[in-house]
Amino acid sequence: MTKEGARYLCLHLTAHLPFVRHAERAGRPEEGWLQEAVAFSFLPLLRALDRLADDGVRFRLSLALSPPLVAMLRQDLLVRRCARALERHCEVADREVRRTRRDPALHPLAVHYRDEARSLSALFSERYRRDLVGAFRRLQDAGLVEIATSAATHAFLPLLAAQPEAVRAQVAVAVSHYRRHFGREPPGFWLPECGHYPGVGELLAESGLRYFFVDAHGVGDATPRPRYGVFAPISAGGAAAFGRDPESSAALWGSDRGYPRDPAYRDFYRDIGWDLEWREVEGALRPGGRRNLGIKYFANGGGSVYDPRRGAKRAEEHAARFLADRNRQLAHLSARMAGASPVVVAPCDAELFGHWWYEGPRFLESLLRGAASDPALRLATPSDYLAENPEVQLATPPFCSWGGGGYAGAWLDGSNDWIWRHLHQAAGRMAALATDFAEPDPLLRRALEQAAREVLLAQSSDWAFMLRAGTSVDYAIRRIREHLLRFARLHDQIRAQRVDPAELARVESADDLFPEIDYRAFRRRP
């Protein structure tokens, strides 16, 4: 039944990291991405959400966890390394307490970080027993969080559109991976980088996925022109597209006027890993060299020392302001939607909360607490909205994304365009293998499965992004080459039906995600 006039706020977090696992050597800086995300985003977020749950707050939040992230969070080796990184963080914080003991301005903050480091380490090992996927799953099973999936390796799908088998495989592998880890069907899909092209909605609907997200112009430029702008979803090929609201997104993400720039908040960039003399942090930085250590003494906008209490208070003020602004916005919209129910959709990178915006988890906790008891609006996931508002306008969003100028510029320019011919060729050859080898023997099947993994790993949007951003360029090139070369060797061995078991075992060991993979996801359709 349609609840006319109800007003909805949909907060959506999306969490992704590329699959990085180097069993051969601990301490690779790229593995630090996961360790930083765990320590500074996922643990603080889970702590905030569990505090709400423990207090009996009935909130609703949607969250996409990308398959590579889930896979890494469930890998014993990487989880052990995360635990060790948390211990090292405690050691660094202890050292800072000692180093600042005669500095009355910094010492209290060093003590704060030491306590925080110990709290996070204990959370990881004791409350969550090193299983953050399980912690998120429990929140979903409790009816508080709705977890969506994303493309198997976070491929930027619009640039794979010419290879529909590749897109189908990205979706199908993600869905089966989700079932394995969450014990149910995924309700929706985070299009990596909100990358949409006409036709992808049909592929998602084929796999039972009910919704996805696009940036504002994905709805604004849809055909035919939608009636309600981004304030109601549109149905594109059988899946619902929810449009990102610019107003709420600007408040959270705006580069100049967004909340995280407030002078009461911590300055992300003033980290002791960069600020201190080498001799003072050498022990923490070896191996790997200069990097963020997660201890930052200064507030935004100048040289004033950061005050966590002031930051927390401002986060609560911002949460109250955000909620008041959404109520005002929704009331304005409701009066203009002729009885239809407006929804304001605010999708964000999960790493914004905690990692980039230290006070973000406090903001989110305060916002969810306030919104859950606000009679004027409803916190809702996309599934909640669709269940209560099943009449959806038919319209097709265009080719679009939420970065790179709104289209594909971030993943296709002079720095990274060379990769696409190789990715397309590999996807085409994988589709041919999957089509030609219907009944392989067990060894050949393993080779086909690993070939599929290698193609998927090469397609990760992160590599193209790094090439363009100029960060970790050598690593990105190495990863693309490695996966494509491994695929090429497997391809030739499969075609010749002479698979080298020892080589296959080595590659399986190196790239050991998606144990449930079915290479037939790449099969060509008649």
Place this chain on the structure above:
Amino acid sequence: MPRDPRTLFFYWDHAPGSFAAARAGLDGARAELWLFERGDAGGFERCRATAVALESGSHYLHDLRPGRTYRAELRLAGRSGESHLLGPPSGEVTLPPLGPSSEVADAFARFPGDTRPPPGAAGSPFPEELRSELARLSDWSRFPDEVRGSSAGGMGGRPAPSSGTTGEEGR
């Protein structure tokens, strides 16, 4: 491949043999990328011929028309105007539109399940001024100074990883 509403990216690979075959009989052959645009009547017409360096293996074509469908051919052209196709033509690619659609046809389906509107599902009339206002409120142009966000360049961007340096140099 479409890059944005006005830009297409083409890449090509060809065997030396196909180059030699295409060059046969041509005087002073040079490579050209021919672009064809689908007209309103449905047929394709050539709209551009751009000299390209074959060795580069790729080329961007800029300043195209948003929302239009294109295909391309890589050709070797001789001085006399004759040309030979080098490799197969590209597939058809449609550039994304830029700005709101001129098509207004409100049709609603019941979700999930319906992918086409059931009979009589056109919805009641909706005032154009409200549609325009809701579109304006949906538009990023109200926030001209703000980065859009996203992991592709906004505040939520991927953490800049270590450069792997081991010395004392800072950022």
